[in-house]
Amino acid sequence: MKKLIAMLLLGLTLAACATTPDDTLTLYSGRSETLVEPIIEQFTAETGIPVEVRYGNTAEIAATLLEEGSNTPADVFWAQDPGGLGAVAEAGMLATLPDEILLRVPETFRADDDRWVGISGRARVVVYNTDQLSPEDLPDDIWGFTDPKWQGKIGWAPTNGSFQVMITGMRQVWGEERTREWLEGILENDPVVYEKNTPTVAAVGAGEVEVGFVNHYYLFRFLSEEGDSFAARNYFLPSGGPGSLVMVAGAGILDASGKQEIAQTFLKYLLSTEAQQYFATETFEYPLVKGVDTHSELTPLAELNGIDIALGSLADLQGTVEMLSEVGALP
Numbered sequence: 001m002k003k004l005i006a007m008l009l010l011g012l013t014l015a016a017c018a019t020t021p022d023d024t025l026t027l028y029s030g031r032s033e034t035l036v037e038p039i040i041e042q043f044t045a046e047t048g049i050p051v052e053v054r055y056g057n058t059a060e061i062a063a064t065l066l067e068e069g070s071n072t073p074a075d076v077f078w079a080q081d082p083g084g085l086g087a088v089a090e091a092g093m094l095a096t097l098p099d100e101i102l103l104r105v106p107e108t109f110r111a112d113d114d115r116w117v118g119i120s121g122r123a124r125v126v127v128y129n130t131d132q133l134s135p136e137d138l139p140d141d142i143w144g145f146t147d148p149k150w151q152g153k154i155g156w157a158p159t160n161g162s163f164q165v166m167i168t169g170m171r172q173v174w175g176e177e178r179t180r181e182w183l184e185g186i187l188e189n190d191p192v193v194y195e196k197n198t199p200t201v202a203a204v205g206a207g208e209v210e211v212g213f214v215n216h217y218y219l220f221r222f223l224s225e226e227g228d229s230f231a232a233r234n235y236f237l238p239s240g241g242p243g244s245l246v247m248v249a250g251a252g253i254l255d256a257s258g259k260q261e262i263a264q265t266f267l268k269y270l271l272s273t274e275a276q277q278y279f280a281t282e283t284f285e286y287p288l289v290k291g292v293d294t295h296s297e298l299t300p301l302a303e304l305n306g307i308d309i310a311l312g313s314l315a316d317l318q319g320t321v322e323m324l325s326e327v328g329a330l331p
Contacts, residue, residue, distance in 0.1 A: 024050045025262050028065065030058025030079040030161075031249060039278050043269050049262055058084040058161050059317060065254075066091055075257040076266055078119070080249050081165045082111075086315025089115040094252035101264060104271040105288040109248050109311070118248030118311075119270050120279040121286030121301055123216040124166050125234040126243065127204050133211070138235050142243025145211070146185025154191040155200045155212035158329040161317075162197070162215050162247065168320045170242040172313050176323070183327045205232040213243070220284035220295055238305055246306035247314075248288070 029036060033055050040051050054061070054074070062084035065072055070093075077094070079085045088094055094115040101117055102110050109118030126145075128138060139145065145154060157163055170179040192209050194200040200212040201219055205226075222230045237243040251270065253263040269275055276287035280294045286301045287294065294300070324330045 023259075023262060024052055025259060025266055026073050026075045027051050027053045027266075028061050028074040028077045029053050029055050030061050030077075030081075030084055031055075035283050036078070038282070039270070039275055042275075042278070043266060047265060047269070049265065051266070059164075062087045065093060069093070070256045072254055072256060074254050075259050075263045076251055076253055078249070078251040078270075079116075081122075081161055081247050081314070082116070082118075082250055082311040083161070083165045083168060083314045083317045085111070085116040085250050085252055086311075086313075087317065089113065089252065090315055093255055095255040095257070095260065097253065097267070098264065101267050101271065104268075109288050110250075111252075111311070116250045116252035117267065117271070118250045118288050119267075120249050120276075120283070121288055122162065122247045122249060123236065123286070123301075123304055123306070124162070124243055124245045124247070125214060125216045125219075125236055127201050127212045127214050127219055127232050128235050129204050129207055129210050129231055130233055131207060131231045135235055138211070140237065141239035141241045142213070142237055143182060143185075143241070146182060146189065148189065150211070151189045152192075153210040154186065154189055155194055155203050155209035156186070156191045157194045157196050157200055157214075158324055160196055163213060164317055164320050164324070165247055165314050166213070166242060166245050167324065168314045168316055169245045169309055171316070171320065171323070172309055173242050180323060180327060183324070183329055187328060201232060205230050207231070215247075216298070217284035220298070223297075224284075236299055236304055240305040244304065244306050245309070246286075246301070246304060248311060249285070 044051055058079045058081055065088050077088060096114050097117055102114055105118050197214040197218045200214050201222055203209050204212045205222060216234050219232060219234050251267055257263055271289055273291060276289050276292045279285045280287045280292050284295055
């Protein structure tokens with residue numbers, strides 16, 4: 001009898017353990033580990049919630065989520081751009097977020113269907129070499145770089161996700177034909193190809209090329225390490241065209257996740273004043289909540305003549321990749 005009771009008690013204990021909810025958050029991150037690991041660790045330290053992170057390219061992670069479907073182990077998808085989020089949202093895989101999260105950021109920086117929210121802002125800019133150029137030498141619109149005078153002077157990274165989001169925005173605003181013409185015009189100017197934004201900015205600072213198409217915050221990392229003598233600065237295109245796109249890195253909660261409350265806690269933390277100050281100070285991005293100080297040399301977000309486009313319309317990255325391949329911009 002004692003043995004039977006012991007076995008029954010053991011069975012009850014094992015059953016209890018098996019049904020105890022795991023409080024570990026599984027995060028799929030399209031943001032690089034060097035950028036976001038510190039704030040994730042800070043979240044765990046303050047909340048006691050462990051986070052397991054799968055890092056990768058935003059487009060690749062979006063493709064993985066689409067393949068995994070409702071069987072995905074992910075609770076949260078944190079993407080570097082709205083394109084990847086839009087693709088997953090269109091597949092019906094993201095949960096509707098509560099107002100408590102959504103209303104922390106301006107309407108412009110969240111999904112129209114309330115399935116993802118912006119975490120930090122990132123502006124497309126032209127970085128230029130200050131030894132060779134001044135702002136007066138630069139065109140008002142990104143179309144101006146199709147002029148033959150820019151032959152061999154342009155650096156770009158056509159495989160970069162943010163660049164591809166910019167091209168997706170071009171397709172929305174200019175249409176397919178004009179976007180293709182722009183790409184072909186740039187290719188005729190023999191641009192120097194770089195893998196990512198960082199080597200593009202380094203090349204501009206070194207004088208290898210005179211201008212590069214990048215995100216704004218990469219320059220500030222060089223300035224923080226090398227000082228004001230670094231021979232490059234950002235130029236915010238004043239025309240309001242596709243080259244002045246203001247994107248967001250954003251996040252959504254997987255609808256299949258059984259940890260909705262924990263996932264919401266994570267998103268609330270990313271939109272807290274503390275976390276937003278981290279993005280402003282450490283990654284030099286634009287905070288999206290009020291009351292956060294930005295870098296002294298960073299043009300305020302409200303003063304940028306950003307293109308007026310719904311960020312949710314930037315989901316067709318596949319169409320952009322196909323166009324880039326067709327014109328010969330991708331290998």
